[in-house]
Every structure is written in C-alpha cells, then in structure tokens.
Amino acid sequence: MMEPVLTIVVPCYNEEEVLPETISQLQQLLKELINDTLVSKHSKILFVDDGSKDHTWEIIYKEGLRNEFVRGLKLAGNVGHQNALLAGLFAAKELSDCIISIDADLQDDIQVIREFILKFHEGCEIVYGVRKGRATDTFFKRSTAQGFYKMMKSLGVNLVYNHADFRLMSKRAVQELARFKEVNLFLRGIVPLLGFRSDVVYYDRLERQAGQTKYPLKKMLAFAFDGITSFSISPIRFVLVIGLVSFIMSLVFGGYFLTLKFLGNTETGWTSLITSIWLIGGLQLIAIGLIGEYVGKIYKETKQRPKYIVDIDSFNLPVPRRHLL
Ligand code: UDP
Numbered sequence: 001m002m003e004p005v006l007t008i009v010v011p012c013y014n015e016e017e018v019l020p021e022t023i024s025q026l027q028q029l030l031k032e033l034i035n036d037t038l039v040s041k042h043s044k045i046l047f048v049d050d051g052s053k054d055h056t057w058e059i060i061y062k063e064g065l066r067n068e069f070v071r072g073l074k075l076a077g078n079v080g081h082q083n084a085l086l087a088g089l090f091a092a093k094e095l096s097d098c099i100i101s102i103d104a105d106l107q108d109d110i111q112v113i114r115e116f117i118l119k120f121h122e123g124c125e126i127v128y129g130v131r132k133g134r135a136t137d138t139f140f141k142r143s144t145a146q147g148f149y150k151m152m153k154s155l156g157v158n159l160v161y162n163h164a165d166f167r168l169m170s171k172r173a174v175q176e177l178a179r180f181k182e183v184n185l186f187l188r189g190i191v192p193l194l195g196f197r198s199d200v201v202y203y204d205r206l207e208r209q210a211g212q213t214k215y216p217l218k219k220m221l222a223f224a225f226d227g228i229t230s231f232s233i234s235p236i237r238f239v240l241v242i243g244l245v246s247f248i249m250s251l252v253f254g255g256y257f258l259t260l261k262f263l264g265n266t267e268t269g270w271t272s273l274i275t276s277i278w279l280i281g282g283l284q285l286i287a288i289g290l291i292g293e294y295v296g297k298i299y300k301e302t303k304q305r306p307k308y309i310v311d312i313d314s315f316n317l318p319v320p321r322r323h324l325l
C-alpha cells in the first residue's frame with residue numbers, strides 16, 4: 001500500500017516565541033513517521049500565518065526555504081483561529097490524503113499524532129484528540145468550558161467532549177467540509193455532523209510552551225456565544241415561552257389590580273405596577289437583543305463574504321517557483 005500524504009496544519013497568530021520549537025518538534029515527529037512508513041515522504045507541515053504582527057511569517061518563510069517539510073500560507077489579515085485553520089485545510093486538501101490540525105503552542109501532545117495516523121490506517125476518516133483532564137487550565141476556564149459543553153448538549157448539538165481543534169480529517173472529510181458555505185463555521189459542531197467513521201484518542205493537555213494565550217476571556221465568550229447561536233434557535237423559542245408566560249401573568253395581575261381598584265384600594269397597586277413595568281421592559285429587551293443576534297447572523301451570512309484572503313501560498317506553488325518566496 002502507498003503511504004498516505006499527511007499535512008499538519010498549524011494556525012499561528014503572533015507565535016514567534018514558540019514557533020522555532022514547534023517547527024523542530026513537528027519536523028522531528030514527521031521524520032519518524034516517514035521512517036516508520038506510516039506516512040508518505042511527501043508529507044508536509046503547513047503553517048498558516050493569521051495576519052501576525054510579530055516575526056511569525058519571517059520565521060515560517062525562512063524555514064520554508066531550507067526545509068523540505070515546511071510550507072507557509074500567509075493570510076492578508078487576522079481572521080481568527082477557526083478561519084485560519086479552514087484556510088489551511090482547504091489549501092492542503094488536494095495534495096493530501098489526510099490532514100491534522102494542531103495549535104502552534106505545543107499544548108497538545110504531538111506524540112498522539114502517531115495514534116491518529118494508526119487510526120486513519122484502520123479506516124477512520126476523522127480522529128478527535130480528546131483531553132484527559134484540564135489540570136493545566138485555570139478553575140475558571142475549566143468550569144466555563146464544562147458549562148458550555150453541557151449547554152450545547154442540552155441544545156441538541158453533538159460536541160465531542162473536551163475536544164478542541166486537534167484532530168485528523170481525511171481528504172474526503174475536508175472536501176465535504178468545504179461544501180458548508182456558512183460564514184460563521186463552528187468546526188467543533190460541524191465536523192461530527194459529517195458523519196464519517198470516527199474515533200477518539202486521549203491525551204494530556206500541557207501548558208502553553210511559550211508566549212501568551214491568544215484567547216482572552218472576551219474572545220472565549222464570543223466564541224461560545226457564536227457556537228450556540230449558529231447551531232440552535234432554542235434561545236429564541238425560550239424567549240417566546242417566557243414572553244407568553246409573562247403575558248398570561250400580566251393578564252392575571254391586571255384582573256387582580258382591577259378588582260382592587262373597584263374595592264377602592266388603588267394606592268396599594270403602585271409597587272407591583274412599577275415592578276412589573278421593569279420586569280416586562282427587561283424581558284422585552286432580552287427578547288429584542290436575542291432576535292437581534294440572529295438577525296445579525298442572517299445579515300452576515302447573506303453577505304457571503306470570503307472567510308479569509310490568502311496573501312502568499314507556498315503550499316500550492318509549483319515546485320520551481322517555491323524558492324521565489
Ligand atoms: N490563533 C490564530 N488566530 C487568532 C488567535 C489564535 O491563528 O486570531 C492560533 C494561535 O496561534 C494558536 C491557536 O490559534 O496556534 C490557539 O490559540 P491559543 O493557544 O492562544 O488559545 P488557547 O489555547 O489559550 O485557547
């Protein structure tokens with residue numbers, strides 16, 4: 001059997017501190033995989049520079065000149081981890097038999113890539129890397145992440161628990177993924193939807209090896225919220241139910257206050273009246289806000305903007321032109 005061509009896609013945003021180490025570790029691993037005839041010698045590591053402001057691209061570019069395993073894809077601007085990852089997957093898909101995505105910061109144990117490949121040889125088209133524990137995460141990140149998974153599950157979205165974007169996908173799976181045209185593509189929700197044969201591999205998540213997290217709390221919350229609203233309309237239904245309940249309640253209270261009025265006790269109604277005004281006003285604002293969220297999504301989707309713009313793609317350049325980079 002011919003060994004499969006593997007491409008490891010690594011999105012990078014301001015990763016100059018950790019990148020040299022990442023390059024050397026990944027290339028070491030790739031060489032071992034090639035030696036063990038697990039993957040083809042044409043396998044590559046594709047670094048996607050997501051519009052970094054530091055020397056990330058220079059590092060990738062220089063390495064690409066002297067290292068046959070390293071290729072670079074430079075995006076014209078910062079489009080975020082998910083879109084940078086997609087850019088890499090789609091650039092690599094024609095020339096690869098399978099693609100593994102991994103973060104640049106070496107938080108994911110690269111040794112399990114070998115297990116990914118073994119599963120691929122067994123016929124799995126998608127292999128999910130799943131963290132055994134979250135000992136290295138802060139208590140806050142751990143509990144919010146757990147809440148997020150629970151919530152998604154209750155909304156009927158099938159996420160692989162404790163799986164981030166460390167996974168293997170076959171060429172076919174990536175080609176199918178490319179048919180999902182929505183602008184806001186939430187990979188962790190979409191990939192299980194593809195329905196191909198899949199398996200999981202467990203690993204220990206380590207500390208970030210160098211540099212700062214590129215996911216501050218604000219981005220994390222936005223990511224979670226996007227995940228929920230692009231997969232489910234349950235929040236809208238929930239608001240509708242609350243609206244109905246409060247409407248019925250207001251009818252009941254209205255009857256009650258009218259009765260009080262006929263009995264001549266009008267001044268006692270003030271407190272409850274002002275409270276319900278605030279209550280209903282608040283509910284309405286929540287409802288409008290939520291609806292606005294979905295309208296905003298529709299607005300974004302109807303524009304059909306490209307998810308990313310490629311500046312330089314050394315992966316798909318014909319060989320003689322690669323040195324021009
Ligand atoms: N990243 C990216 N674009 C961004 C933010 C992050 O490509 O706008 C990359 C980053 O370089 C890293 C990966 O996404 O390889 C995950 O980011 P990070 O490790 O900072 O997130 P965390 O592990 O803290 O959730």
Ligand code: MG
Pocket residue numbers: 103105107208213
């Ligand atoms: Mg990280």
